[in-house]
Amino acid sequence: MKLCITAKGESPDAQVEERFGRAPFFIFHDTEQDTYTAEANTFADAAGGVGPRSAQVLIDHGATVLVTGQLGGNARRVLEGAGIEVYQAAAGSTVREAMAAYRENKLNRIL
Amino acid sequence: MKLVVASGKGGTGKSTFSANFALSISRCRDVVLVDCDVEEPNLHLFFSGDMRESDVTVQVPVFDMERCDLCGKCGEFCRYGAIAVLPEKIMFFHDLCHACGGCRIVCPNEAISETERVIGKVWDAPVDEHLRLISGVLNEGEPNGIPVIMAAKEAAEGNDLIIYDSSPGTACPVIETIEGSDYAVLVTESTPFGLHDLKLAAEVVQKLGVPAGVVINRSDGKDDETEAFCREAGLEIHMKIPFDREIARLQSRGDLFSVAMPEWQERFVELYEDICTRTGGAP
Amino acid sequence: MKRIAVISGKGGTGKTIITGALATLAKGDLVFADCDVDAANLELLFEPEIETTEPYRGLQxxxxxxxxxxxxxxxxxxxxxxxxxxxxxxxxxxxxxxxxxxxxxxxxxxxxxxxxxRESGKIFYSRTDRGPLAHARLEPGSGTTGLLVSEVKKRVNERAGDRDLLIADGPPGIGCPLIATVTGMDAVLIVTEPSTSGLHDLKRVVKVARNFGVDIFVAINKYNLEESVAARIEEYCEDEGIPVVGRIPFDPTVIEAIRSRKPVTEYDCPAADALRAMWERIASALGRE
Structure with missing residues (x-):
């Protein structure tokens, strides 16, 4: 299974970014391989429509779960349409911590 | 002749000026007043009259899912993020769409056609025999008012004297409004904010090559800094409207002060004649 | 951190002056964003010391x-x-x-x-007495104001750190720049004035703000210039369930304060008293001291 976490930096020890569409990095976590791959979000500075375009990136990567802070309305609709589950990470936690919390079912599901 | 009333800063009394100015001139000739402040149109609040309403529309895509194979080219092309291609369907965000028509061109399967979507209205109201008010009104929640401004200006075309009332600021809607005008009246107020924004407005009209003059509204007599700037920039100060509680009160109620204080009508007509002399237009 | 945007619908209702007052009244560490990038005026109040200047590239x-x-x-x-x-x-x-x-x-x-x-403007990050300020200057005649607003907010969010309150001075209108300003805020304070057009524009901006699920507060500036219209605004707000947190009287001291480049709250005058009362209501509604 592939998860995506929005992050302020490229490393799994970076803090979770609370904004989805304008997150600097998407970190994809492959649960079978236990690998983390960071991808810079090219839409972080884009003019508009960043929510749907970022959601498209997740779809194209085949992620089925997203861990982030907050979602805009347009991103929500795309993620919902694609059947991606969304969980809210605790403020200030790192990507690794958020992953652990997800595995222990401690995250609040927001979509 | 086309005149535009503009101001860098909001709330300097641009609409107040436009309404009184247009009404005063209409006593001696035909005038079409166009409210181009489509985000917050206010001129209709000053005038009564039956209006004819027409819709302003833009072209947006419709997806034929029989033909669409979800190749994703449209979503990839769209620079505004208005199209998301999901594993089983397409999602379209009309509020992000700029109606450029690109998705239809890139679609290899001819699965995209277009339909009209209403984003605003144009109200066309004859106020009296000599004054006509055309207002562009952007629907709430729509981000882009440019097509509404274009439609309102288009509706006024073909008349001898047109006055455009611009939105505040210096961005695209203001440029769209000022373009094609023969003369700009910049309405300011005598505060540091007013002056700061007057400088921006002066820069815009200069960039667009439109000659301009200044009206100082709500003047409390302490206009030295504004006067110094205008001298330096070669902008004529056409008129000062003093801060006056009676004017403020009439204004707040949606009344026009030049009606209650008819001596102002003559002053507005003189201002118009002055502009005609400067632009070489016939009054 | 709480985020509040001061907006107005109609221009010139006194938004920037009220933002300036909030800046002097709010306790704790603050950070500011001037989102009125078309005609940025907050810098006139704060005399910021510019630390960084970046080019702003809008749409290609x-x-x-x-x-x-x-x-x-x-x-x-x-x-x-x-x-x-x-x-x-x-x-x-x-x-x-x-x-x-x-x-x-x-x-x-x-x-x-x-x-x-293309370079369509400049983004500044500055230091002021009351905290960091992100602001911008749009090349006159450039489009994509909404994007520049998002950029200004991004700068501010990056450096907000553990600060307590973000105050944004918003643009007039209800279009793209306003939408970009309100996005991600916890609350908006709508500054209106007692005129028919003030009320008309208030209704339009409320409709837009409702889409964002933010707390909405209203302040009526110069409310005593036309009390009958002020009463209509109060009635409208009551019907809509929007608290009117401020009723600021017309006060010539305000213009004097602007001319002297000083916050009006440093003066002993009726407008300053009203602004203090307004801030107390907002602070308690936001759950702040």
């Missing part, structure tokens, strides 16, 4: 390579924004009208059109 703009252009006219025909014109025997792009959609690059048979970056 189309460009035609005259050497490759065969003058087929496709670009002009397909451009829906009237941004391509034919003058002096050649096609050229009017950068003011270009919305950066790139349709012209699709329809050009010789690849003569391409999209180029």
């Amino acid at each position: 703009v189309a460009d035609i390579d005259q050497d490759l252009c065969i003058q087929c006219g496709n670009c002009e025909e397909y451009c829906r924004f009237g941004a391509i014109r034919y003058t002096d025997d050649r096609f050229f792009v009017d950068p003011v009208k270009c919305e950066g959609c790139a349709v012209c690059t699709l329809v050009c048979p010789t690849n003569a059109t391409s999209m180029k970056d």
Whole structure:
């Protein structure tokens, strides 16, 4: 299974970014391989429509779960349409911590 | 002749000026007043009259899912993020769409056609025999008012004297409004904010090559800094409207002060004649 | 951190002055964003010391390579924004009208059109007595104001750190820049004035703000200039369930304060008293000290 976490930096020890569409990095976590791959979000500075375009990136990567802070309305609709589950990470936690919390079912599901 | 009333800063009394100015001139000739402040149109609040309403529309895509194979080219092309291609369907965000028509061109399967979507209205109201008010009104929640401004200006075309009332600021809607005008009246107020924004407005009209003059509204007599700037920039100060509680009160109620204080009508007509002399237009 | 935007619908209702007052009244560590990038005025109040200046690149703009252009006219025909014109025997792009959609690059048979970056303004990050300020200057006549607002907010969010309160001075209107300002805020304070147009614009901006699920507060500036309209505004707010947190009287001291570049709250005057009372109501509603 592939998860995506929005992050302020490229490393799994970076803090979770609370904004989805304008997150600097998407970190994809492959649960079978236990690998983390960071991808810079090219839409972080884009003019508009960043929510749907970022959601498209997740779809194209085949992620089925997203861990982030907050979602805009347009991103929500795309993620919902694609059947991606969304969980809210605790403020200030790192990507690794958020992953652990997800595995222990401690995250609040927001979509 | 086309005149535009503009101001860098909001709330300097641009609409107040436009309404009184247009009404005063209409006593001696035909005038079409166009409210181009489509985000917050206010001129209709000053005038009564039956209006004819027409819709302003833009072209947006419709997806034929029989033909669409979800190749994703449209979503990839769209620079505004208005199209998301999901594993089983397409999602379209009309509020992000700029109606450029690109998705239809890139679609290899001819699965995209277009339909009209209403984003605003144009109200066309004859106020009296000599004054006509055309207002562009952007629907709430729509981000882009440019097509509404274009439609309102288009509706006024073909008349001898047109006055455009611009939105505040210096961005695209203001440029769209000022373009094609023969003369700009910049309405300011005598505060540091007013002056700061007057400088921006002066820069815009200069960039667009439109000659301009200044009206100082709500003047409390302490206009030295504004006067110094205008001298330096070669902008004529056409008129000062003093801060006056009676004017403020009439204004707040949606009344026009030049009606209650008819001596102002003559002053507005003189201002118009002055502009005609400067632009070489016939009054 | 709490985030509040001061907005107005109608321009010139006193938004910036009220933002300035909030800045002096709020306790704790603050950070500011001047989101009225068309006509940024907050800097006149704070005398900021600019620390960094960055170029702002808005949407890309189309460009035609005259050497490759065969003058087929496709670009002009397909451009829906009237941004391509034919003058002096050649096609050229009017950068003011270009919305950066790139349709012209699709329809050009010789690849003569391409999209180029453009500098449309500057983004500043400054230090003020009351905390960091992100602000910007848009090249007059440039589009994509909404994006520049998002950029200003991004700068502020990056450096907000553990600060307690973000105060944004918003643009007038209800279009793209306003929407970009309100996005991600916890609350908006709508500054209105007792005039028919003030009330009309208040209703329009409330409709837009409702889409964002933010707390909405209203302040009536110069409320005593026309009390009958002020009463109508109060009635409307009550019907809508929006708290009127401030009733600021018309007070010549306010203009005196602006001219002296001082916050009005440093004066002992009726407007300053009203602003203090307003801030107490907002602070308790936001759950702050």
